[in-house]
Amino acid sequence: MRAQQSTPRISADGLRMAALLLFVALFTAYSAGPFVWVASMSLRTTTEIANSPYGLPWPPHFYKFASAWFDSNYDTYFFNSVSVVLSAVAVLTVVGGMAAHCFARYSFRFKGLLYFLIFSTIIFPPQVTVIGLFQIMVEYGLYNSRLGLVLVYVSIQLPVTIYILEAFFARIPKDLFEAARIDGYSEWAIFWKISLPVALPAISTTIILNTILLWNEFLYAVVLITDDDKRTLPLGVLRFLGDQLEDVGMIATGLMIAIVPVVLIYVFFSERLIQGMTAGAVK
Amino acid sequence: MAIVALDNVGKAYGDGKIVAVRDVNMTICDGEFMVLLGPSGCGKSTTLRMIAGLESITEGELRIDGERMNAVPAKNRDIAMVFQSYALYPHMTVRDNLGFGLKRRQTDKALVKRRVNEVAASIGLTDYLDRKPHALSGGQRQRVALGRAIARDPKVFLFDEPLSNLDAALRVSTRAELIRLHRELRSTMIYVTHDQVEAMTMGNRVCIMSQGKVAQIGKPMDVYLNPASTFVASFLGNPPMNLIPAIVGEDVIDSGCGRIRCKGFQPGRKITLGLRPEDLAPIDSAAEAVISGRVISMESLGAETLVHLDTGGAKPIILRGGRETPAQLDEILHLTCDLSMARFFDADTGLAITPGDKK
Amino acid sequence: MANQLARPQKERDPANPIGAITAFLLPALLIYAAFTALPVLRTFYNSVHLIVPNRPSEWVGFTHYIDLWTDRIFWKAVWNTLTWAIVAPLLEVTIATFLALCLYAKVPFSRFLRIAWFTPVLMSYVVVGILWSWIYNYEWGAVNTLLRAIGLGSWAQSWLGHPDTALASLILVTTWMWTGFNMVVILAAMSSLPSEVLEAAELDNCGWLAKLWFVILPLIRPTLLNLIVLSFVGKMKIFDLVWVTTQGNPLWSTETVSTYVYKRAFQWSTFDLGYPSAIAVIWFFIVMAGVLGLTFLFRQKDKLEY
Numbered sequence: 001m002r003a004q005q006s007t008p009r010i011s012a013d014g015l016r017m018a019a020l021l022l023f024v025a026l027f028t029a030y031s032a033g034p035f036v037w038v039a040s041m042s043l044r045t046t047t048e049i050a051n052s053p054y055g056l057p058w059p060p061h062f063y064k065f066a067s068a069w070f071d072s073n074y075d076t077y078f079f080n081s082v083s084v085v086l087s088a089v090a091v092l093t094v095v096g097g098m099a100a101h102c103f104a105r106y107s108f109r110f111k112g113l114l115y116f117l118i119f120s121t122i123i124f125p126p127q128v129t130v131i132g133l134f135q136i137m138v139e140y141g142l143y144n145s146r147l148g149l150v151l152v153y154v155s156i157q158l159p160v161t162i163y164i165l166e167a168f169f170a171r172i173p174k175d176l177f178e179a180a181r182i183d184g185y186s187e188w189a190i191f192w193k194i195s196l197p198v199a200l201p202a203i204s205t206t207i208i209l210n211t212i213l214l215w216n217e218f219l220y221a222v223v224l225i226t227d228d229d230k231r232t233l234p235l236g237v238l239r240f241l242g243d244q245l246e247d248v249g250m251i252a253t254g255l256m257i258a259i260v261p262v263v264l265i266y267v268f269f270s271e272r273l274i275q276g277m278t279a280g281a282v283k
Numbered sequence: 284m285a286i287v288a289l290d291n292v293g294k295a296y297g298d299g300k301i302v303a304v305r306d307v308n309m310t311i312c313d314g315e316f317m318v319l320l321g322p323s324g325c326g327k328s329t330t331l332r333m334i335a336g337l338e339s340i341t342e343g344e345l346r347i348d349g350e351r352m353n354a355v356p357a358k359n360r361d362i363a364m365v366f367q368s369y370a371l372y373p374h375m376t377v378r379d380n381l382g383f384g385l386k387r388r389q390t391d392k393a394l395v396k397r398r399v400n401e402v403a404a405s406i407g408l409t410d411y412l413d414r415k416p417h418a419l420s421g422g423q424r425q426r427v428a429l430g431r432a433i434a435r436d437p438k439v440f441l442f443d444e445p446l447s448n449l450d451a452a453l454r455v456s457t458r459a460e461l462i463r464l465h466r467e468l469r470s471t472m473i474y475v476t477h478d479q480v481e482a483m484t485m486g487n488r489v490c491i492m493s494q495g496k497v498a499q500i501g502k503p504m505d506v507y508l509n510p511a512s513t514f515v516a517s518f519l520g521n522p523p524m525n526l527i528p529a530i531v532g533e534d535v536i537d538s539g540c541g542r543i544r545c546k547g548f549q550p551g552r553k554i555t556l557g558l559r560p561e562d563l564a565p566i567d568s569a570a571e572a573v574i575s576g577r578v579i580s581m582e583s584l585g586a587e588t589l590v591h592l593d594t595g596g597a598k599p600i601i602l603r604g605g606r607e608t609p610a611q612l613d614e615i616l617h618l619t620c621d622l623s624m625a626r627f628f629d630a631d632t633g634l635a636i637t638p639g640d641k642k
Numbered sequence: 643m644a645n646q647l648a649r650p651q652k653e654r655d656p657a658n659p660i661g662a663i664t665a666f667l668l669p670a671l672l673i674y675a676a677f678t679a680l681p682v683l684r685t686f687y688n689s690v691h692l693i694v695p696n697r698p699s700e701w702v703g704f705t706h707y708i709d710l711w712t713d714r715i716f717w718k719a720v721w722n723t724l725t726w727a728i729v730a731p732l733l734e735v736t737i738a739t740f741l742a743l744c745l746y747a748k749v750p751f752s753r754f755l756r757i758a759w760f761t762p763v764l765m766s767y768v769v770v771g772i773l774w775s776w777i778y779n780y781e782w783g784a785v786n787t788l789l790r791a792i793g794l795g796s797w798a799q800s801w802l803g804h805p806d807t808a809l810a811s812l813i814l815v816t817t818w819m820w821t822g823f824n825m826v827v828i829l830a831a832m833s834s835l836p837s838e839v840l841e842a843a844e845l846d847n848c849g850w851l852a853k854l855w856f857v858i859l860p861l862i863r864p865t866l867l868n869l870i871v872l873s874f875v876g877k878m879k880i881f882d883l884v885w886v887t888t889q890g891n892p893l894w895s896t897e898t899v900s901t902y903v904y905k906r907a908f909q910w911s912t913f914d915l916g917y918p919s920a921i922a923v924i925w926f927f928i929v930m931a932g933v934l935g936l937t938f939l940f941r942q943k944d945k946l947e948y
Contacts, residue, residue, distance in 0.1 A: 016850075017749075020744045020747060020749055021749065021750075023740065023741075023744065024741070024744050024749050024755065027737075027741060027759070027821075028755060028758065028759070030818065031758065031759050031761070031762060031818065031821075031822060032758055032761070033784070034762075034773050034774070034777060034784075034818075035761070037773075037777075037784065038773050050782075053782040053787070054784075054787065094669075095669045095670050095673065096670065098666040098667070098669060098670065099666060099667055099669075099670035099671075101666060102663055102666035102667050106657070106658045106659075106662075106663050107658055108658055108660065108663050114667070114671070117674075117679075118670075118674060121674075121678055123875050123929065123930070123933050124678075124682070124926065124929075125878055125879050125899075125900070125922070125925055125926060125929045126879055126881070126900070127879075127899065127900055127903045127918075127921070127922040127925055127926070128682055128685050128922045128923065128925070128926040129677075129678060129681040129682055129685065130681075130903075130904075130907075130922075131681075131684075131685050131688060131903070131907050131915055131918055131919050131922060132680065132681030132682060132683070132684030132685040132687075132688065132919070133677065133681035133684075134907070134908075134915075135681075135684060135688075135693075135915065136676075136677075136680060136681055136684060151673065151676075151677055152677055154673055154677075155673050155674065155676075155677030155678050156677075156678075158670060158673060158674060158678075162670065173368055173370065175366040175367075175368045175369075175370035176370045176372065176373075178335075178337050178357075178364070178366070178370065179364065179366060179370035179372075179431075180372075180383070181336075181337065181356075181357045181358060182335060182336075182337075182357050182358065182362060182363065182364050182384075183358070183383055183384030183387060183431075183435070184358040184359075184384060184387035184388055185358065185387055186358075186662075187659060187662035187666075188662070188665070191666070194372065197374040198372075198373055198374055200374070212764055215766070216764075216765065216766030216767065216768075216769075217766075218766065218767060218768055218881075218882040218885075218886075219881050219882060219900075219904075222885075223904075223908065233766075234766050234767075234768040234769075234882075237766075237768050237769065237772070238768055238886065241772060248776070251772065255769050255772060255773065258766065258768075258769050259765060259769060262764050262765065263761075263764075266757075266761065266764055270757050270760075273764070274757075274760055274826055277760075277763065277764075277823065278823065278826055278827045278830065336656050337656065337657060338656070338657065339655045339656055339657075356656055357656060
């Protein structure tokens, strides 16, 4: 009796599973296909691509990476990006950490107002800052300067950094800080010796998140940077596109150079990165 | 080694609208173990935190060794505190936890190291010095918290319910260890708890607090025997003192279900009669009974039996009897009591009636 | 003793030392003031002035706003951006919910798939833009190659080059980027549902669909709504992708408010910063109104407790 009943159920389940798998497979192709394609093109010459756009990268032409790197300004763009992003992330971590520590630990006048002001900027459209920012940067003498870009990057990522860290700091038991206070440590020492080390998981999450987002940032860079030798990678990629115009194979190599660092970070810190990216969305 | 004095100390929040603690007066002598006891929300923790310097004192004055401390920051008061949650630094090893407070005051690394080793040995954690708190058991964490305070060798030790996160067996042994510690260190210690057993066993004196005010201060046994109010009477003792509304007659006090001979009260006065469960004993004669009632339940606890009597009042009367059950369910029991152990409280104020105040 | 007399009656609160609070907040506040607050105020100021290089700015009142009213390109850009901001969240969240359900139903390799699907969101819009402009290429792009392969070659066209398809094609690119992100969030919300509730539903003889519709979806509703708002805000800002692929072409069919502001401010030789500032201000209020509206629309009267 039972066997008779369960046989059709299994096949219905099987059918459902097959449908699920098909859907999942189609989406995976849609999601991963473009990467596979650009990765394979980055190892092929334009002539090979023109003959068969979807062929396999065999034999692989690894030299293309070297020529993309050395023959255009790619090394400059890359190091500009590295220096701008790393400085901005370092400043963000300390300044954001301090502010988050302050919001999480103390109560003071206007706390609610400051909180609201800073976090409302998360939803501000960038259009409303970018023009004023352009004028102000020109007046400060920070236009077309990497330092200026660093400061702007700090300011655009500051709210979300404070948001993530504040949530974590607030979960550290208050007793810990009071114990340190009684142990004779100043507020400043408590921040460095207790808050930051205990919050290391959240700190690393924000570091990775900010690194990725700023690595990809385009709008402020295109508005604030004009000199070729100060361009960051996203601007460089676009410039490269203009230079190489029809050389699809070479551009694909250029794209891969921009993608690889991100993918490397992702390979090592995927969970942490997912955590950081989705921190604002999970409620 | 220090004397801690509180003069009319009070704490109000929000421009005086919410008063957490008011008019606390007490002087804790050098080397004394003072227990602050009370139900949650009575202000005992707030009082401790004001002594520690973690909360501001909005009224009155706090002195340690005669020096006004109100405005002195916590780090300069030379006190150590053991928290209920232990507050161990999770990112530091036991060694660093023990030495963290010392390093701030003592720059000589060799001295710090020696002191840490000494303390670790005295609390039996030498083998665990390189572990982090998450790799320790609850009892070991508690000992680290204790060791951290000892290592500092402070003027005053503050304890905020340090045993409440331990299981029952560990609590008993740690209690004994704390008593030993106090005997060895001879330091001034202030200990907050809601557990009356801890208060009775550990304190040189007990300060019972209720609704932000001090209800009574005294030696544990004095407070137990002579509670200053019905609150203290009902808070201390398990089961608590039986409180029976009664009216004074001619040379007699009528509890509604019995009477007790007693002179000196003004006839007609409403009082509350307080009788400890262990002071009650069954007798045969209904005429002699202080209280009579029907047995509604019996709890055999092994060493003793608690008998609950329904006397028609709001709460049952509890009698603490010996191991052998002294009664049957639904039986009417007559109880007597040694007059010297009976306590009297004013029915309106709840305060104890002293011999001079009987009118 | 004199010291004691001089001290005010109300002592400082030791838990909240004002000096330390100031020191901790100051750097963040300075950066916020200089690079966020001031530029926003400056943009507001610009919007009622004529700002031309090498000339003092000139007060023009609400002229810019009045001009805006009749600016057909502006309205086209508003229309495009709103379409994007309304269609994309629905697409992303719907597909993401189905994907999350697949992984929740323990499809094989689900751990790997979760990480793989998330990847596109990590790419810069510049890279994504170039990559997809190839995919939409008429001659050798993947879309047309696929269509020809399955015999629908007549449908092949220059997807980004045609006014009717350009915007839809770009919307699909953002869907490609963001669906995995949404999936991860939804999956996290589903995984944190208390298993007791789902087991209770099973005991109540709920089928798979009924369980989804009556139990799972209502419980993750706050997450879904939150994602919709987040996606909405993101699409209202969209600039990079359009700039890299179409620059608003063809025939303004992919012009967004961001690209239009950029063009008017930094590209067209009008060189007046006042007019684009007025656009930015208007847009600022539209985005705020949109977010407030959505939050109001989605507000949950009573918090779910489980």
